[in-house]
Amino acid sequence: MKNIFSKIAVAVTLMVVSLALGGCSNEDNYWTEAVTISGTGVAHHEVTMELGQTLQLEAKTGILVDGKTFEWTSSNPEVATIDQNGLVRAVSLGFTTITARAINIDSSYKGQIILYVANASIGLVDDRLDQSEAE
Numbered sequence: 001m002k003n004i005f006s007k008i009a010v011a012v013t014l015m016v017v018s019l020a021l022g023g024c025s026n027e028d029n030y031w032t033e034a035v036t037i038s039g040t041g042v043a044h045h046e047v048t049m050e051l052g053q054t055l056q057l058e059a060k061t062g063i064l065v066d067g068k069t070f071e072w073t074s075s076n077p078e079v080a081t082i083d084q085n086g087l088v089r090a091v092s093l094g095f096t097t098i099t100a101r102a103i104n105i106d107s108s109y110k111g112q113i114i115l116y117v118a119n120a121s122i123g124l125v126d127d128r129l130d131q132s133e134a135e
Contacts, residue, residue, distance in 0.1 A: 035070070035111035036060050037100050039086075048116040049080070049090040057086040059100035059111060070100040079117050090117040 039057040041047045049055055059070045072082045076096035082088045088098065094117055101110040 034062055034109035035100055035102055036062070037098065037111045037113050039088075042113060045112065046114045046116070048118055049088070051090055051093060051117055051119050053090050055088045055090075057082070057088060057098065057100070057113075059086065059102075061102055061109065069103045071103055073099045073101070074115075075099070080115050088115065090115075093117055093119060 037045075037057055037059050039047065039055055041049075041055070042057070047055065057072075059072075061068070070086070072084055072086055074080050074082045074088075074096045075098075076094060077091075079092050079094040079096045080088050080090050080098070082098055086100070096115050096117075097112055098115050099110055099112045
């Protein structure tokens with residue numbers, strides 16, 4: 001009888017832990033992401049900027065990773081540039097991937113966001129009309 005109660009207790013514990021972890025959003029789950037990137041307007045690993053704007057980004061490591069210095073890169077510097085302090089400058093319409101890689105630790109510890117540069121006054125992204133809000 002004692003053995004069956006042990007098995008039930010383990011099963012219940014596994015279910016509770018599974019539900020608790022499943023409820024964590026990736027934006028705040030430092031256990032699964034080694035590096036997170038934040039800044040005004042960044043949500044779900046995406047942000048949209050207007051042409052000519054600047055945006056200050058910040059990178060943080062999760063609780064299991066000890067890193068304080070980051071190397072910032074833009075996959076498409078013709079669209080947006082980023083300096084080593086995390087300041088992004090939108091220079092042309094389009095999109096790019098911004099990466100913050102933790103320095104002096106395993107190079108796989110990085111965070112990424114997709115950055116879209118748009119002309120908000122006429123809804124252009126990459127010289128096409130943005131019809132996502134069209135009726």
